[in-house]
Amino acid sequence: MTLLPEVPGVLGADDVAATVAAIAAEQAADGMLPWWRGGALDAWDSVEAAMALTAGGRVDEAAAALDWLARRQLPSGGFPAEWRDGAVTAPGVEANHAGYLAVGALHHALVTGSSGTRWWGAVTRALDLVCRMQLTSGAVGWALRPDGTPDTTALLTGCSSLLQALRCGLALADRVGEARPLWTAAATRLQAALTDDPGAFADRSRFSMDWYYPVLGGALTGAAAEDRLAASWDAFVVPGLGVRCVADRPWVTGAETCELAMALAAAGQADAATEQLAAMQHLRHEDGGYWTGYVFADDAVWPVERTTWTAAAVVLAADALSGATPGAALFTDPAFLAAEPR
Numbered sequence: 004m005t006l007l008p009e010v011p012g013v014l015g016a017d018d019v020a021a022t023v024a025a026i027a028a029e030q031a032a033d034g035m036l037p038w039w040r041g042g043a044l045d046a047w048d049s050v051e052a053a054m055a056l057t058a059g060g061r062v063d064e065a066a067a068a069l070d071w072l073a074r075r076q077l078p079s080g081g082f083p084a085e086w087r088d089g090a091v092t093a094p095g096v097e098a099n100h101a102g103y104l105a106v107g108a109l110h111h112a113l114v115t116g117s118s119g120t121r122w123w124g125a126v127t128r129a130l131d132l133v134c135r136m137q138l139t140s141g142a143v144g145w146a147l148r149p150d151g152t153p154d155t156t157a158l159l160t161g162c163s164s165l166l167q168a169l170r171c172g173l174a175l176a177d178r179v180g181e182a183r184p185l186w187t188a189a190a191t192r193l194q195a196a197l198t199d200d201p202g203a204f205a206d207r208s209r210f211s212m213d214w215y216y217p218v219l220g221g222a223l224t225g226a227a228a229e230d231r232l233a234a235s236w237d238a239f240v241v242p243g244l245g246v247r248c249v250a251d252r253p254w255v256t257g258a259e260t261c262e263l264a265m266a267l268a269a270a271g272q273a274d275a276a277t278e279q280l281a282a283m284q285h286l287r288h289e290d291g292g293y294w295t296g297y298v299f300a301d302d303a304v305w306p307v308e309r310t311t312w313t314a315a316a317v318v319l320a321a322d323a324l325s326g327a328t329p330g331a332a333l334f335t336d337p338a339f340l341a342a343e344p345r
Contacts, residue, residue: 007020007023007059007327008058008059008318008324008331009321009327010324010325013321014284018291019321021290021291022055022059022291022292022293023056023318025291025292025314026052026314026318027061027064028040029311030064033067033071033089034067034068035086036052036053036056036071036311037049038308038310038311039308039309039310039311042308043085043086044085044086045082045084046082046103046104047103048310048311049072049311050068050104050107051103051315051316052068052311052314052315053065053068053069053107053111054111054315054319054330055318057111057115058110058322058327058328058331059318062111062114065107066121069121073125076129079132080130081098081101081129082096082101095146095147096132096146097145097146097147098132098136098146098153098161098165099145099158101133102129102130102133102165102169102172103164103168104122104168105129105130105168105171106167106333108121108123108126108175109171109172109175109178109333110171113332114328114329114330118179119175119179120179123175127183130169130183133169133189134185134189135153136153137192137193138153140203141193142203142204143165145157157203157205158204159204159205159213160210162204162220163217163221163222165220166190166194166220166222167333170221170340170341171340173186173187173190197220198222209249210248210250211235211246211247211259214231214232214234214235215231215266216262216266218231218269219269219334221269221337224337224338228270229270229271229272232267235250241255244283244285245259245260245282245283245297246259246260246263246279254299255283255296255299256297256313257283257286257294257296257316257317258312260282261279261280261313261316262320263276263279264276264277264280265323269335269337276323280321286313288309292309292313292314293309293314293317294307294309294313323335
């Protein structure tokens with residue numbers, strides 16, 4: 004019997020089960036897991052939705068979603084930026100999309116107790132690409148140019164996620180008994196850029212993800228994480244509603260609020276994390292899914308869509324706060340992945 008995540012006073016196990024079912028309802032028979040049935044699919048968000056299925060006990064459906072992606076991996080090791088109904092609609096390759104497969108693969112292995120070999124080949128190709136896209140600063144270019152070289156623009160949010168991805172890849176390498184010193188070196192350089200070289204990244208400080216992602220990705224821990232989260236709290240947090248996506252817009256979004264909750268949990272602030280998860284429940288639909296966001300100046304849900312990745316962020320935040328599955332440690336225990344690999 005799978006122990007479902009639950010957060011007393013916010014989400015019960017039945018609530019989480021309904022959310023997991025709402026995600027699964029959007030999955031196609033071949034494993035394709037888009038934002039919603041018939042909508043867009045990108046690799047990062049699909050992996051996040053697959054992790055929610057894993058945490059919710061639907062491990063076969065989660066594996067099918069990861070299999071779907073692995074079968075469509077490009078020779079470069081990356082993935083097209085977008086599909087719709089299985090057809091590629093944006094062929095560009097983004098580093099963050101490639102790297103996140105490692106997080107989903109390790110999460111699945113931790114929750115199920117499996118060996119980690121199922122997607123090892125795909126993870127290896129993806130993270131080797133990430134290493135090739137690393138810039139002299141230690142940051143990683145956000146995408147490949149048409150000629151196959153990395154774009155020299157690096158994004159703080161994406162690179163924070165890539166640090167987690169590289170560390171997950173190294174944990175998988177340990178699990179399968181292989182060494183990946185190139186990934187270790189890349190993670191070390193990326194960590195240094197994230198902590199010591201803000202000029203290596205494009206200025207997107209208006210966006211809340213750039214605020215909390217260095218904590219969520221594990222680049223900042225301890226007092227540094229606490230200071231980071233405190234510094235821009237008033238700019239982004241709307242009491243009782245959640246987190247603004249952009250500091251100067253009256254729009255709170257569910258996924259960002261849940262990700263902040265996970266970052267707070269990683270920083271040891273469980274009560275504040277629970278408060279944020281509770282604050283975004285106004286976005287919950289009666290079927291267990293979640294609206295993407297809410298424009299509070301207009302008292303309007305916007306956009307009018309319920310995305311699998313928003314619902315997935317809720318499930319993963321609930322798991323992070325409850326510790327119901329072994330996969331929760333990927334988001335709440337900065338030391339779990341930061342240890343030096345063999």
